[in-house]
Amino acid sequence: MTDFTLIVTDSGPLITLGVAGELDALLAPDLPVIGPDMVHFEVIRDLSKPGAQEVADWIRSHEGVGVRVASTEVFEEFQVISANRSDTKTAGRGEQAAAEVLSKELANENHGAILLFEDSDVRKQNFLVRLPDEVLVISTSEFLFGLEAAGLLPSAEDILQKATAI
Amino acid sequence: MPLMRRLAELAKHYAGGRVAWREIAAETGVGFGDLLDELSKQNLKLPRVTPAKRPEQVAMFNAILRQAVRR
Numbered sequence: 001m002t003d004f005t006l007i008v009t010d011s012g013p014l015i016t017l018g019v020a021g022e023l024d025a026l027l028a029p030d031l032p033v034i035g036p037d038m039v040h041f042e043v044i045r046d047l048s049k050p051g052a053q054e055v056a057d058w059i060r061s062h063e064g065v066g067v068r069v070a071s072t073e074v075f076e077e078f079q080v081i082s083a084n085r086s087d088t089k090t091a092g093r094g095e096q097a098a099a100e101v102l103s104k105e106l107a108n109e110n111h112g113a114i115l116l117f118e119d120s121d122v123r124k125q126n127f128l129v130r131l132p133d134e135v136l137v138i139s140t141s142e143f144l145f146g147l148e149a150a151g152l153l154p155s156a157e158d159i160l161q162k163a164t165a166i
Numbered sequence: 167m168p169l170m171r172r173l174a175e176l177a178k179h180y181a182g183g184r185v186a187w188r189e190i191a192a193e194t195g196v197g198f199g200d201l202l203d204e205l206s207k208q209n210l211k212l213p214r215v216t217p218a219k220r221p222e223q224v225a226m227f228n229a230i231l232r233q234a235v236r237r
Binding site for chain 1: 185192198202226
């Protein structure tokens, strides 16, 4: 029996659900939810941005109860570099942090993972080609429509519409 | 080109599936919320992509969801 974890690989899914006010959808599959610290930082570094405050509040209220922000060496390295260069970009580091988190999860026996991506990025991830069988790559829309089909969500379409009705 | 004008242009390409979010982030440095805001202003939709899966992976996802329904 494999134990699965839902790993949120980018700020896109979090912000989409945050703007829509539907972050609890991440809890619907009843799996532990992990967001790499790098992705968490990307989301909360400017709380005035759409969805950022909602994500920060949601993580704070659920952390330790099914939701975890995972520490990564990628983020540690970013902090060191950005301390000396304030213009250090975060682009690409969220993906690297997610790969690091995935690697740690798979090091546990009988562990698998669902990797949740922002839709347009799901085709562009370099590390996907090396993924083992117990890892599932899924886009945000596919995740939501899957929940709807299983009866765990009333309407995926409504959520996606709300995300672009700011 | 000013940033917001460029973002407006990129948002159209993004909604049409011609550019990915990570490329927009790398070029402009904006957050995903800014992109959603731009999509909203132009009445554009989020792109939808379903990555290819093997049948056993589809079955795995469905089994996870079925188990969640039962709990």
